[in-house]
Amino acid sequence: MTLTLLDANGYGRIVRENGEIQAIVEHKDASEEQRQIKEINTGIYAVSNAKLHQWLPNLSNDNAQGEYYLTDIVAMALADGIQVASVEPEQAFEVEGVNDRVQLAALERQFQSYQAKQLMQQGVHLIDPSRFDLRGNLTVGQDVRIDINVIIEGDCELGDNVEIGAGCIIKNSKIAAGTKVQPYSIFDSAVVGEDTQIGPFARLRPGAQLANEVHIGNFVEVKNTTIGLGSKANHFTYLGDAEIGAGSNIGAGTITCNYDGANKFKTIIGDQAFIGSNSSLVAPVRIGNGATVGAGSTITRDVEDNSLAVERSKQFAKENYPRPQKIKK
Structure with a gap:
């Protein structure tokens, strides 16, 4: 050569x-x-x-x-x-020699610059090409926008008008048209539908499959879970080994308790369900279509369609309650 x-x-x-x-x-x-x-x-x-x-x-x-x-x-x-x-x-640069880590880093930047140029020539809007890493293969649609410090790994696909916020890591994932990913979100082997809203600080783990118009907000983790059309989990939630229907709302602090220390179990949430904040859904369990779970509940039994389930201790008040005092030494 x-x-x-x-x-x-x-x-x-x-x-x-x-x-x-x-x-x-x-x-x-x-x-x-x-x-x-x-x-x-x-x-x-x-x-x-x-x-x-x-x-x-x-x-x-x-x-x-x-x-x-x-x-x-x-x-x-x-x-x-x-x-x-x-x-x-x-x-x-394809045949340039490397004798130390300084040369290796310089060669990597040349390669990344070349890949960034190829993407921009396809119409991708890279906010700063010098702060973008492609460590695999990326297929893009029209008018894709990628902010700074984004890392793409493995085989990924971004549809038309997809926007990726700063600091995101996307690995072996497919993101359909119109989806907006807010900064510092992490995807691994996820499939995301059209016009979804993800992040910031969201995590989609292997097996996460989101339908169109789903909202996944800050500090929400999704693993091995399908989420139906238009459903939302906007804050501080773990959804693992679950199936969620269309139009459901998952309140802040909700956890699908999928692991008993030995085996994993599935949580099924139907269409148009409402899960109140700080709820624990102990799998295996099914929440029916149109069902409501009151905030702060720990649900261990199935909830029927269009019913309300509340499981928490009754609130009581004790007047003139003497607070504990520090013992003087």
Whole structure:
């Protein structure tokens, strides 16, 4: 593999005759005429194993540096009547060498800059291309907007008019058209429908499947759960191993208690259900269509359609209650 550089100083030169490669000459051994050549050797070869073992014993260190040049196998191949072909990479950084972590970081930035440019040419609005990392494959629709410090990992797909807020991490996920993801949300193997609202600080774990127009708010975690059309969980909620119907509202602080210390169990919440704040739904349990769970309840039995379930201790008042006092020492 060869590469054409504006400044080829220090590299082995590709010597051609009538377009055919004749030799690779190291810089220190090159004549002034050969040093004007801009095509250089990248050090990457594809060679028959049998031929390589034939040629290697014949290498000599009779050169300016007193070294054994692997590049001499080119002349040996030609002497044996074997044609030497070459290809060039599309981008120079693809064959750039790395000797330390400083060079590795610099090369990574070149690669990320190249990927960012490709996305912008497809119409993606990157707020700051220098603060974007693509660590996999990204398929995009029209007018996608990505804010700073977003990381895309694995295979991801963003539909038309999707917006990703600052600091988000999206991994192996599919986000449909019109969805807005607020800053610092994390997706892993999630499927999100159209026109949903996610975050900020939301977490979608593997198996999260959100239908269209779902709202998932701040500090809500969703794992192995399907959520139906237009349902909402806007604050401080854990939804794990659950199935939630359409148009339901999950109040702040709700938890699906899916694990008994040994096994996982499922919570089913029907359509148009209302779960009051700070409720614990102990799986396996079913909340029916149109059912209401009063705030602060711990639900351990099924709740029928269009019914109200409340499970909490009765409030009482004790007048003139003497508060405990610190013991004086």
